[in-house]
Structure formats: C-alpha cells, structure tokens
Amino acid sequence: MVYSVPGLRLPSAPLVYRSSQSGFNGSSRSSSFSLLLKKNQTSRKIFAQNSSYDSDSSPLTVASKKVLVPGDQDDGSSSFTDELESPSTISDNPQVFHDVDSREMEDNKKTEAEEQESVPSSPASSVEKAHAEELSAPSNQKVSIEKSEAKPRSIPPPGTGQRIYEIDPSLSGFRQHLDYRYAQYKRIREEIDKYEGGLEVFSRGYEKLGFTLSETGITYREWAPGAKSAALIGDFNNWNPNADVMNRNEFGVWEIFLPNNADGSPPIPHGSRVKIRMETPSGIKDSIPAWIKFSVQAPGEIPYNGIYYDPPEEEKYVFKHPQPIRPKSLRIYESHVGMSSPEPIINTYANFRDEVLPRIKRLGYNAVQIMAIQEHSYYASFGYHVTNFFAPSSRFGTPDDLKSLIDRAHELGILVLMDIVHSHASNNTLDGLNMFDGTDAHYFHSGSRGHHWMWDSRLFNYASWEVLRFLLSNARWWLEEYKFDGYRFDGVTSMMYTHHGLQVAFTGNYNEYFGFATDVDAVVYLMLVNDMIHGLYPEAVTIGEDVSGMPTFCIPVQDGGVGFDYRLHMAIADKWIEILKKRDEDWKMGDIIHTLTNRRWMEKCVAYAESHDQALVGDKTIAFWLMDKDMYDFMALDRPSTPLIDRGIALHKMIRLITMGLGGEGYLNFMGNEFGHPEWIDFPRGEQHLPSGAVIPGNNYSYDKCRRRFDLGDADYLRYRGMQEFDQAMQHLEEKYGFMTSEHQYISRKDEGDRIIVFERGNLVFVFNFHWHKSYFDYRVGCLKPGKYKIVLDSDDPLFGGFNRLNHTAEYFSSEGWYDDLPRSFLVYSPSRTAVVYALVEDDEPELVDKLEPVENLKTVEAAVEPGKEPDEESEHLES
Numbered sequence: 056m057v058y059s060v061p062g063l064r065l066p067s068a069p070l071v072y073r074s075s076q077s078g079f080n081g082s083s084r085s086s087s088f089s090l091l092l093k094k095n096q097t098s099r100k101i102f103a104q105n106s107s108y109d110s111d112s113s114p115l116t117v118a119s120k121k122v123l124v125p126g127d128q129d130d131g132s133s134s135f136t137d138e139l140e141s142p143s144t145i146s147d148n149p150q151v152f153h154d155v156d157s158r159e160m161e162d163n164k165k166t167e168a169e170e171q172e173s174v175p176s177s178p179a180s181s182v183e184k185a186h187a188e189e190l191s192a193p194s195n196q197k198v199s200i201e202k203s204e205a206k207p208r209s210i211p212p213p214g215t216g217q218r219i220y221e222i223d224p225s226l227s228g229f230r231q232h233l234d235y236r237y238a239q240y241k242r243i244r245e246e247i248d249k250y251e252g253g254l255e256v257f258s259r260g261y262e263k264l265g266f267t268l269s270e271t272g273i274t275y276r277e278w279a280p281g282a283k284s285a286a287l288i289g290d291f292n293n294w295n296p297n298a299d300v301m302n303r304n305e306f307g308v309w310e311i312f313l314p315n316n317a318d319g320s321p322p323i324p325h326g327s328r329v330k331i332r333m334e335t336p337s338g339i340k341d342s343i344p345a346w347i348k349f350s351v352q353a354p355g356e357i358p359y360n361g362i363y364y365d366p367p368e369e370e371k372y373v374f375k376h377p378q379p380i381r382p383k384s385l386r387i388y389e390s391h392v393g394m395s396s397p398e399p400i401i402n403t404y405a406n407f408r409d410e411v412l413p414r415i416k417r418l419g420y421n422a423v424q425i426m427a428i429q430e431h432s433y434y435a436s437f438g439y440h441v442t443n444f445f446a447p448s449s450r451f452g453t454p455d456d457l458k459s460l461i462d463r464a465h466e467l468g469i470l471v472l473m474d475i476v477h478s479h480a481s482n483n484t485l486d487g488l489n490m491f492d493g494t495d496a497h498y499f500h501s502g503s504r505g506h507h508w509m510w511d512s513r514l515f516n517y518a519s520w521e522v523l524r525f526l527l528s529n530a531r532w533w534l535e536e537y538k539f540d541g542y543r544f545d546g547v548t549s550m551m552y553t554h555h556g557l558q559v560a561f562t563g564n565y566n567e568y569f570g571f572a573t574d575v576d577a578v579v580y581l582m583l584v585n586d587m588i589h590g591l592y593p594e595a596v597t598i599g600e601d602v603s604g605m606p607t608f609c610i611p612v613q614d615g616g617v618g619f620d621y622r623l624h625m626a627i628a629d630k631w632i633e634i635l636k637k638r639d640e641d642w643k644m645g646d647i648i649h650t651l652t653n654r655r656w657m658e659k660c661v662a663y664a665e666s667h668d669q670a671l672v673g674d675k676t677i678a679f680w681l682m683d684k685d686m687y688d689f690m691a692l693d694r695p696s697t698p699l700i701d702r703g704i705a706l707h708k709m710i711r712l713i714t715m716g717l718g719g720e721g722y723l724n725f726m727g728n729e730f731g732h733p734e735w736i737d738f739p740r741g742e743q744h745l746p747s748g749a750v751i752p753g754n755n756y757s758y759d760k761c762r763r764r765f766d767l768g769d770a771d772y773l774r775y776r777g778m779q780e781f782d783q784a785m786q787h788l789e790e791k792y793g794f795m796t797s798e799h800q801y802i803s804r805k806d807e808g809d810r811i812i813v814f815e816r817g818n819l820v821f822v823f824n825f826h827w828h829k830s831y832f833d834y835r836v837g838c839l840k841p842g843k844y845k846i847v848l849d850s851d852d853p854l855f856g857g858f859n860r861l862n863h864t865a866e867y868f869s870s871e872g873w874y875d876d877l878p879r880s881f882l883v884y885s886p887s888r889t890a891v892v893y894a895l896v897e898d899d900e901p902e903l904v905d906k907l908e909p910v911e912n913l914k915t916v917e918a919a920v921e922p923g924k925e926p927d928e929e930s931e932h933l934e935s
Contacts, residue, residue: 210254210590213241214613222614222657223606225565232569233607237615240579243523244586258587260528261445264308265346266323266363272314273322275331277344278521280307281492282333287311288341289329289363291322296332307492321365328360335493342491343443345498345525350430350442350486351449359432359442359486364454372455376465378540379421381594384795385621385721386786387472388420389666391427392451393434394736395726397766399758401434404456408463411726414765415469418729418779419786422470422596424543426667428457428533429476432486435738437667439545440512441476442487444529447537454537461538470540472596473533477526477584478546479512489513498522507549509557517550517576523583530584534592541596542588543623548601550577561603568605578617585618596620598661598721609658624660624719626650631664631710635680639827644805644812651717652802662718664710667725667736678731678778681706686733690767690774702827704774705857705888707731708781708850709823712890715785716821717814720796722789730768730779734760777856784855788848788892794819803837803875811885813875815839818895819847822885830860830886837877840895841869844881848892860886867893 216237220227244254251257264276275287285301292298301309309331313322323329328351330341343350349364395411396402415423427438430446438448447457464471480498481487488498498521499505499513507514516522533539548556552572561567581599588595589611599619601608610616630650634642654660665677678686681703689700711729715722737760741753754760768779789795797817804813810826813836820838824831838844844867851857867881874880885891 208255208591210586211613213237213244214615216241216613216615218614219607219610219616222610223655226606229565229569232573233615236575236578239575240582240612243579243583254527254583254587255591257524258527258531258591260524261346261532264524264528265344265348265445266329268321268365272312274310274312275301275344276308276310277301277331277346278306278308279331279333279492279497281494281497282307282309282335284334285309286332287313287329288332289323289361290327291324291329291363301331323363325363325365325367327363329363330361333492335490337490337493340490340493343486345444345488345491347443347446349446349449349454352432357485359430361443362449366455370455372458372462374458374462374465374538376462378465378538378594379468379470381470381540381596382421384789384793385422385470385596385661386420386789387422387424387661387721387723388415388418389424389426389474389723389725390415391437391667391726392425392448393427394761394763396762397764399762401450401758404452404460407451408456408460412460412464412467412469416467418783419790420724421468421790422472422540423464424472424474424723426474428473431481432483433481435740436481437738438474439476439479439510440481440483442481442483444480444488444525445532458537465538470596471538472541472543472598473539474545475530475533475542476545477515477529477580478544478550479507479510479514482506482511482513498525504553507555509555510549514549515577517574517580523580526580527584527587530588531591534588534595540594541592541598541620543598543600544581544619545600547581547599548603548605550574550581551601551603551605556603563604565606568603581617581619582612586612589618598623600625602626606655609655621659621661621719621721622654623723624654624662626653627662627714627718628665628668631677631714632675632680635677639825642810642825644807644810644825647713648717648802648805648812651714654719659721660719661721661723662714663723663725664714665725665728666723674735676728676732676735677710678703678707678728678733679735682731686731690733692772692774696774700774702888704731704778705850706825707778708855709825709888709890711782712785712848712850712892713812713821713823715789715795716816717802722795724782727763727765727768729782730775732764733767736761774856777854781850781852781855784848792817792819792847792894799839801839801877803877809834813837815877818897820844820893821890822883822893823890824885824887826887828887830884832884833882834885835874835880835882837875837880838869838895839877839879841871841879843868843896844893845896846891847894848890850890851886857889858886860884860889861891866896 216234219233220230226233247254247257264278267274267276277285279285282303285303286296287299287301288294288296299311299313301311303309316322329344329347331344332339332341334340343359343361347361349362350359351362352359390407390411392404392407393401395407412423428447429438429441430443430448431438431440432442433440434450447454451457461471480489482489484490491497495501495505496516498515498519500516505514505516506512515526517526530542533542551574552559553574554572559567585597588597597619598621599608599617600623602625605617607616608622609619612618627650630647634647651662668674682700685697685699685703689695689697711724737754737757739754739756739758739761741756743751743753745751767773767775770776794816797819800814800816802812802814804811806812809829809831810824811831811834812821812823812825814821815838818840820836822834822836846861846863846865849855849857849861849863851860852863853859861884867883869879869881871879881893883891883893
C-alpha cells in the first residue's frame with residue numbers, strides 16, 4: 056500500500072518502485088535527483104528511490120570504547136568526550152553558540168572580551184558572525200496566532216525549593232537528598248544562564264543545529280565529537296563525499312555553510328535526501344542528521360533517508376485556529392494514527408483528521424493523545440523506539456499533514472497531546488542516534504548503563520550538556536512548530552531509577568525513592584523540561600507515566616517538585632486485571648475503593664481502566680477478560696445473549712464509570728475500548744529467529760489486527776453499540792457536571808455484604824451495585840444537600856444494552872437525618888450489576904427532558920420500578 060500525500064510518496068511496506076533519473080552537470084550544488092515540488096500540480100509526489108551512490112562501508116557495531124577527542128588543552132580542560140564519561144557532572148565550559156538572541160538577553164549582557172574570557176572561543180565563530188542573521192529564527196517558520204500577539208515568554212527563576220516540606224512533612228527525613236537534587240537543578244539553570252543566554256535560548260537548539268536557513272544559504276551543524284571527519288552528502292551533490300566537507304570546532308561540532316545557487320535558489324532543494332558521512336572509530340558511517348525534520352523509507356529499501364523539508368511558502372500549512380484553553384478536567388482519547396482505520400492498512404494524518412477527530416468530538420472527549428508521532432523505523436515498536444526525534448512519522452503523511460490534523464482538532468476544541476519518548480531511544484545504528492559518531496557514549500551512557508536490557512534500547516546520559524540541549528529543544532520543537540498542547544512523557548519510571556523499575560516492587564516506603572538507586576540527573580532533566588514547558592507555554596499539559604509513586608512528582612519545580620501536571624494512575628488498570636481473574640463473590644469493595652483513591656494530596660492523576668498496554672497481543676482488554684470467545688458469536692442483537700455477555704456488558708460499563716468517578720482529575724481511554732473492541736493489537740511482523748535458535752512465529756505481515764473496527768461500535772444491530780453509547784453519555788455527563796474536579800468528594804458506603812458502593816462528587820450521587828444477582832428496593836443512600844434528585848445516567852438503560860429496570864421520570868426527595876455520616880438521605884431502587892448517577896435538581900436548573908416515554912402519576916420514589924415490573928425475586932426491601 057502506498058499513500059500519495061502532498062509532496063511525498065510514502066510506502067507502508069517494501070514495494071517495487073520506478074526509478075527516476077536526471078542529469079548531473081558537475082556542479083556540487085546541482086541535484087542529480089530533484090525532489091522539488093512543481094507548482095499547480097494536483098498530486099505532488101517525492102519518489103524516495105534507491106541511493107545513487109555506493110557506500111564505502113556499512114555502519115559497524117563496535118565494542119564499548121572510550122574515544123578521546125582533543126579538547127581545549129591550553130587551559131587544562133579535559134576533552135569534551137571525557138566530560139561525557141562522567142554522568143554526574145556537566146562541563147564547566149559547555150559548548151556555546153554565539154548568536155544574536157543570547158547577546159540580547161538583558162540579564163546576560165557581556166562585552167566581547169568578557170565572553171572570550173569566560174568561554175573558550177570557537178573556531179567556527181567567524182563563520183557564525185558572518186552569518187549572524189542565520190542564527191535567528193529560520194525564515195521558513197510560519198508566524199503563528201500566538202506569535203502575532205507578541206506575548207512575552209519567560210521562564211521564572213528557580214525558587215527556594217522548600218515548600219515540598221510543608222506540603223508533605225514526611226519528606227523532611229530526606230531533606231539531604233532533596234536539597235541536593237534542587238541544588239543540582241539550580242546549578243544547571245545558572246550555567247545555562249551564564250553560557251547560553253538562558254533556558255529560553257538553550258531550548259531553541261533547532262535554530263542552530265541541524266539545517267538552518269538564511270537569506271544567503273543553508274548552514275548545517277552536527278555534534279559528533281567521536282568523528283574524525285565529516286561531509287554532507289545527498290541528492291543535491293550527487294552523494295559526493297568530497298564536495299561538501301565539514302569543519303570541526305573544539306566541542307566536536309561539525310559545520311558547513313552552503314551558499315545559494317547563482318540564480319538565488321537554495322543549495323539543497325526541498326525534498327532532497329541527505330545524510331552525513333563520517334569517518335569514525337568504527338569505520339565509515341552514513342547517518343541521518345540527528346536534528347532532521349523529516350525522514351522517509353524508500354520503497355524496496357530498509358534504511359531510512361533524511362529529507363531536507365522546506366516546501367515553498369504557498370505550500371506550507373498555516374494554522375488558522377487558536378489553541379483551546381486547557382480544560383479543568385481532562386478526558387483523553389488515546390490513539391494511534393496508523394491503526395485508526397477500520398481497514399487493514401496504515402492510516403494517514405489526513406484520514407485521522409477527517410474521520411477520527413469528529414468521532415472523538417462526538418464521543419465527548421476534550422483531548423486526544425497521539426502515540427507514535429516521532430519517527431520510528433520499527434512500526435511494531437508502537438512508536439516507542441524512536442529513531443528521528445524531530446521528525447513526524449512519514450508513514451502517515453507529511454509534516455504539513457500533521458499540522459492540518461492538529462489545527463482541525465483545535466477547531467473542534469480538542470487538545471492534542473503527544474506521547475513523547477525521552478526515556479530511551481532505538482538501538483538502530485542505521486537510522487537513529489545509536490553509535491551516531493561511531494562511539495558508544497555519544498548521546499547515551501556507555502557500557503551496560505546505556506542499555507535497557509528489557510526494551511533492547513539505548514538510555515540517554517542526562518548529565519551531558521548536549522543531550523540536555525537536544526531533549527529540551529525537542530520538547531519545545533513540537534509545541535512551537537506543530538502547536539501540540541502538551542505531552543504524556545513515556546517511561547518516566549525507567550528514567551528516574553538506575554534499576555528502571557524492573558524487578559522492583561514499590562511499597563510506598565520513601566527510602567525507595569530517595570537513595571542511590573535514584574538517577575538524580577534524569578530527575579533534574581524532568582524538572583528542567585517541565586520548567587521550560589510551563590514557563591513558555593503556560594497552558595501546556597504535562598503527564599508523567601510513573602508507576603513507582605515518586606513523591607513530589609506533581610509539585611511545581613519552584614516548590615521543589617518534579618513539575619508534572621498529572622501522574623498517570625497506572626495501578627488502576629493492574630488492579631482491574633487482578634480483580635477480573637477472581638470470581639464475583641471474591642470482589643472486595645474496599646479493595647476497589649482503595650486502589651482508585653490511593654493518591655497523594657494535591658497530586659492530580661489521569662485514571663484509566665485500560666490503555667493500549669492491555670490491548671496488545673499477549674494481553675487482554677477488559678471486554679475480553681469479561682466475555683472471552685462469546686464475543687465472536689453472541690454480540691448480534693438478532694440472536695439471544697448469554698449470561699457471560701450480559702455480565703460482561705454490565706461490568707464493562709460499571710468499571711469504566713467508577714474509574715472515572717473516583718480515579719482522578721483526568722480520564723483516559725484507548726481508541727476502540729469504549730465499545731469493548733474485540734481482538735488484540737498485533738502489528739504486522741515476520742518470524743523472529745532468536746540467538747538461542749528458537750523461532751517466534753510471525754503473522755505474515757498482516758494488518759488484520761492492527762486496526763480499529765469503529766464500524767462495530769456504530770452498528771445498531773450489535774451489542775457493541777450500547778457500550779459505546781454509554782461511554783459517550785459518561786463523557787458528556789462529566790462535561791456537564793465536571794465531577795472529576797469537584798471540590799466535594801465523599802465516599803459514604805462500601806458495603807461488602809450488599810456489594811454496594813455509594814459516593815458523592817459535587818451534586819452527583821453515584822450508586823454502584825456489584826452484586827451478581829441481588830437487587831435492592833428502597834435502598835437508602837446518604838446525601839449532603841437537601842432537595843430533589845433525578846437520574847442522569849443509568850447503565851441499565853436499554854440504549855446502553857441494559858434491562859430497563861428503572862423509571863427515569865421518577866423523582867427522589869431527600870429526608871433529614873444522618874445516614875452514612877451524611878446529614879440527609881433518599882431511597883432508591885438498585886438493580887443488580889448497575890451503576891446509576893443521581894443529580895440534585897437546582898431551583899434554577901431546567902429539568903432534563905427524559906428520552907424515555909413518560910409514565911403517568913409516577914413522580915415519587917415509590918414509583919422507581921417500571922410499571923408492570925416486579926423487583927427481582929432476590930430483591931431486598933431495605934428501608935432504614
């Protein structure tokens with residue numbers, strides 16, 4: 056399958072391709088393979104064909120080896136690579152780019168002589184000064200709505216970092232560790248201010264490294280201290296390694312300036328394939344530039360090629376809609392563009408924009424979290440083995456297609472969160488950062504510390520100055536260039552501990568968080584990136600995926616915390632799987648309540664019953680745990696149901712509602728799980744031969760189970776429809792009442808005998824009956840406020856696949872008197888395996904128009920049971 060998108064021809068699998076040739080006139084500035092887009096062309100395509108050159112050697116894997124690079128020997132400083140070997144320190148003389156922005160910072164004004172005294176001069180400084188205008192914002196960047204408003208953006212200076220001890224007095228016993236952590240953060244902030252002009256300038260590394268455009272040409276810079284020589288190669292110079300040889304400064308940064316062609320055209324045409332050829336300790340190596348903004352896998356080839364992406368002004372996407380204001384409560388629809396089609400194909404940004412975003416809006420979610428945005432060579436990695444950090448995945452379309460998707464989401468009022476991966480990187484040496492300059496300790500820790508044994512990936516050295524520049528700039532790039540509204544940071548637990556959270560059971564003892572197993576450098580990076588994001592983009596959202604329960608995780612950095620807005624409440628999904636393996640008789644209401652509410656004071660959490668993790672092959676979704684193989688044969692409404700299906704549909708709805716009701720201030724659902732998507736996710740793959748000789752069977756590269764069957768949830772003749780309708784009603788209920796962030800929260804009952812849970816959030820009373828066969832008539836539930844209550848959500852509604860055992864026109868009046876530690880109460884009918892939400896009817900609130908047929912003279916609680924229906928035989932009269 057090949058997707059034709061504006062400007063590019065993108066393969067989803069190796070295909071036979073048609074080559075194209077063009078003449079080469081001998082000039083190193085002429086392109087032997089033109090990828091320029093023609094104007095007024097309806098279908099524009101870039102054919103990423105086979106390379107027209109023969110590599111002298113293939114990239115080699117070498118053993119861990121320390122590479123010494125000559126440093127500034129005059130002042131006795133160690134080499135740049137030597138400094139990278141020390142994970143706990145950062146160079147006193149970090150690399151500095153002399154640029155206009157940093158010299159204009161008010162709090163960092165220096166004379167030229169003072170700069171030369173404080174920082175070693177760069178051999179390339181004369182070139183940089185000659186092209187000073189090139190170091191400001193690239194001319195190809197669009198002016199956004201926010202930029203046009205000229206809002207000043209600044210990052211507040213570090214605070215005292217002491218408020219954490221007021222928030223959590225238990226931290227006082229670990230003051231030495233925490234004060235040291237904050238001192239490290241402050242020291243790095245001070246050094247960034249001193250040498251780089253501040254964190255605001257430092258986080259714009261993409262304006263200095265990689266390809267930067269000016270009126271006079273293109274400058275390309277790459278940090279590769281281990282390389283012995285470097286040259287820029289590509290279609291533009293017929294892959295001639297002798298045409299554009301780069302120069303190296305004492306910090307290991309290679310640089311070349313390419314002037315415009317005689318006719319004023321850029322030296323590298325838009326769409327040209329580019330790579331950097333380096334002579335390294337492990338041999339000659341052709342690599343995709345680390346800061347590349349786009350990369351494509353050519354049909355029939357395995358390696359990717361870097362693409363110089365700079366379309367003509369008239370073809371660049373211009374954002375039309377402002378970014379939405381961050382909602383008080385987040386309702387997140389977790390999604391993957393590639394598998395978002397009902398068809399067994401790789402879906403596109405454009406189709407996701409046109410087909411999936413309206414669905415998300417209709418369902419009632421106010422945020423979409425998109426996985427697998429950063430380019431990743433291995434599709435089955437789910438996007439978590441990133442190879443090109445600044446490039447959006449070309450499988451789904453072009454960078455401008457992605458911008459169009461995000462802009463459309465903003466038009467719909469939907470926040471767009473990116474699942475960003477800064478916890479590790481792909482070990483791919485052909486396409487990614489691994490062994491980029493031929494050394495083991497370039498962007499990563501050397502030796503075993505730099506390898507994640509379970510994920511088979513590389514681990515960043517967060518103490519390296521240039522790694523900080525790379526990752527901070529990467530976090531800013533997606534917010535600035537693509538207008539993402541925030542991030543879900545993946546694998547944060549792995550970052551914060553040297554054991555990566557593997558084979559470790561966190562019990563909540565504070566000694567587990569503040570000791571030698573903590574990677575302080577990584578935690579300080581998380582503080583820096585949260586500081587930068589919230590300082591420059593106050594409306595941006597940051598969510599951390601941490602299973603350990605690290606204290607201070609969601610406390611602002613100025614107060615001494617790590618700075619995330621939300622913690623992903625990962626324990627909930629694990630608890631549901633644990634419970635679903637038990638008999639109904641063994642479910643403990645207190646156990647459910649404890650897990651859902653077990654979070655720290657002042658720490659906001661995003662709760663979920665299941666995410667993409669539970670949908671992967673080898674695991675089971677909640678729907679599959681509940682209904683198993685019966686889902687294949689008994690989900691059609693034209694045939695009788697089974698007890699397993701009835702139980703599964705009922706509990707599926709209850710589990711999701713109680714998770715949203717008690718689990719946190721945000722809620723997340725993976726696409727398709729709202730209607731109990733059948734099957735698991737299985738990416739296309741072939742057989743895998745292990746070194747032991749064992750063979751892991753593949754699926755013949757099938758996309759059949761790498762898609763989302765939205766048609767099942769939409770089909771009015773299938774029972775999936777009811778579950779989808781319930782999820783939609785649940786989201787809209789939260790939108791109306793905002794119960795996830797209501798100040799009043801009170802759990803009044805968790806009855807192990809009755810299997811009843813009752814709690815209040817705001818003006819809503821939630822009643823859950825988990826009993827497998829007992830229904831309760833005249834069951835008294837406590838409430839805080841006096842007045843009239845009405846049903847606003849009923850899982851037993853026939854619209855949701857229920858049995859219609861409740862009358863939605865009934866009104867419930869509170870009576871005075873303490874009950875379950877609340878001053879008032881009212882009586883309800885609670886059918887088995889149901890969740891019902893009652894809302895206080897305010898005097899000035901118009902009554903809801905019930906979608907059911909009105910029933911005469913049934914306006915009191917005694918008429919809660921539908922006329923003509925008797926309570927179940929097992930119902931109990933429990934009037935108190």
